[in-house]
Amino acid sequence: MLLEQEPRLRELRVFDLHLSSWLEELKTGPVQVTPIQGDVTQAHQVAAAVSGAHVVIHTAGLVDVFGRASPETIYKVNVQGTQNVIEACVQTGTRFLVYTSSMEVVGPNVKGQPFYRGNEDTPYEALHKHPYPQSKAQAERLVLQANGRKVQGGLPLVTCALRPTGIYGEGHQIMRDFYLQGLRLGSRLFRAIPASVEHGRVYVGNVAWMHVLVARELEPRAELMGGQVYFCYDKSPYKSYEDFNMEFLGPCGLRLVGTRPLLPYWLLMLLATLNALLQWLLRPLLLYAPLLNPYTLAIANTTFTVSTNKAQRHFGYEPLFSWEDSRTRTILWVQGSTQ
Ligand SMILES: NC(=O)c1ccc[n+]([C@@H]2O[C@H](COP(=O)([O-])OP(=O)(O)OC[C@H]3O[C@@H](n4cnc5c(N)ncnc54)[C@H](O)[C@@H]3O)[C@@H](O)[C@H]2O)c1
Numbered sequence: 001m002l003l004e005q006e007p008r009l010r011e012l013r014v015f016d017l018h019l020s021s022w023l024e025e026l027k028t029g030p031v032q033v034t035p036i037q038g039d040v041t042q043a044h045q046v047a048a049a050v051s052g053a054h055v056v057i058h059t060a061g062l063v064d065v066f067g068r069a070s071p072e073t074i075y076k077v078n079v080q081g082t083q084n085v086i087e088a089c090v091q092t093g094t095r096f097l098v099y100t101s102s103m104e105v106v107g108p109n110v111k112g113q114p115f116y117r118g119n120e121d122t123p124y125e126a127l128h129k130h131p132y133p134q135s136k137a138q139a140e141r142l143v144l145q146a147n148g149r150k151v152q153g154g155l156p157l158v159t160c161a162l163r164p165t166g167i168y169g170e171g172h173q174i175m176r177d178f179y180l181q182g183l184r185l186g187s188r189l190f191r192a193i194p195a196s197v198e199h200g201r202v203y204v205g206n207v208a209w210m211h212v213l214v215a216r217e218l219e220p221r222a223e224l225m226g227g228q229v230y231f232c233y234d235k236s237p238y239k240s241y242e243d244f245n246m247e248f249l250g251p252c253g254l255r256l257v258g259t260r261p262l263l264p265y266w267l268l269m270l271l272a273t274l275n276a277l278l279q280w281l282l283r284p285l286l287l288y289a290p291l292l293n294p295y296t297l298a299i300a301n302t303t304f305t306v307s308t309n310k311a312q313r314h315f316g317y318e319p320l321f322s323w324e325d326s327r328t329r330t331i332l333w334v335q336g337s338t339q
Pocket residue numbers: 015016017018038039040041059060061062063077081100101102103136163164165166167168
């Protein structure tokens with residue numbers, strides 16, 4: 001997105017623990033693309049990568065709500081890693097920092113209270129019990145608190161945080177997992193979540209586009225945007241998690257069985273709790289980390305949707321991809337991803 005949309009770009013450094021092979025293809029254009037294999041938990045590696053950069057987009061993170069990683073590892077990558085990025089900016093004189101936060105820093109909370117078409121100012125009881133949202137909330141706080149800190153050379157750091165809702169699109173592994181599961185079940189999926197529970201989703205291309213716009217506008221609009229948070233949104237429809245996935249899986253040949261959940265909530269919660277117990281019992285022997293656990297069930301069962309125009313007001317954001325384009329691109333990816 002940066003290479004396509006930012007004409008003033010001279011160099012793009014990509015710092016990641018795992019460098020993808022497609023990065024090589026980006027090296028053929030006029031902009032210098034520099035892949036750097038590194039670990040965000042290693043302060044010296046981060047500082048070396050950041051040195052001389054005009055703007056840093058910090059999107060690296062450990063996304064885990066399934067119990068694959070330990071809470072300590074999640075903290076180390078998401079919180080300590082973010083602190084390292086901030087310190088690297090301060091030490092090396094980089095003034096603009098964009099952080100990929102998450103809707104999860106707000107909710108859904110453990111009480112299951114709905115957040116219905118809320119915006120950045122909507123009051124909501126953010127109660128975090130899970131390591132992932134806890135770490136994202138802590139990291140976001142660090143980023144916002146760092147706004148205004150003096151960087152090397154004496155000028156102030158300008159930071160802001162973007163909070164995507166559930167991202168979908170090309171590369172969405174869970175979508176592919178549901179697709180494969182549906183194929184195994186005879187081209188069917190069984191409804192587990194009531195259709196009335198709305199879930200916020202945003203297309204990956206629009207998330208990227210919003211990052212590019214923020215990176216571009218942070219300098220001229222530092223006064224307005226510094227220290228701010230923005231939900232990432234687009235025109236994707238408000239639907240339940242499963243009904244939304246069917247927008248893509250339906251055209252791929254799957255159908256969702258049932259107009260209401262086939263199992264009652266208490267039974268699903270029992271199964272989710274059993275999964276959590278099994279995970280704990282098996283941990284010394286193997287990693288058992290299914291999609292269903294008490295936390296993911298609670299998120300999927302709680303309405304969390306965003307309706308805001310803050311990004312449009314502050315930096316002129318309009319989605320780059322329409323809902324129709326986002327849908328088509330995602331369907332094509334699901335169809336191609338299993339061949
Ligand atoms: N997927 C979503 O629905 C969603 C929603 C809101 C926010 N986010 C946030 O967006 C960001 C990207 O998430 P994603 O879904 O693309 O996840 P992802 O796992 O696809 O991407 C995360 C990237 O971070 C890298 N990374 C992990 N640990 C690292 C480390 N120690 N050092 C350097 N790089 C490391 C990974 O290699 C990976 O490329 C994360 O910060 C996540 O919290 C994701």
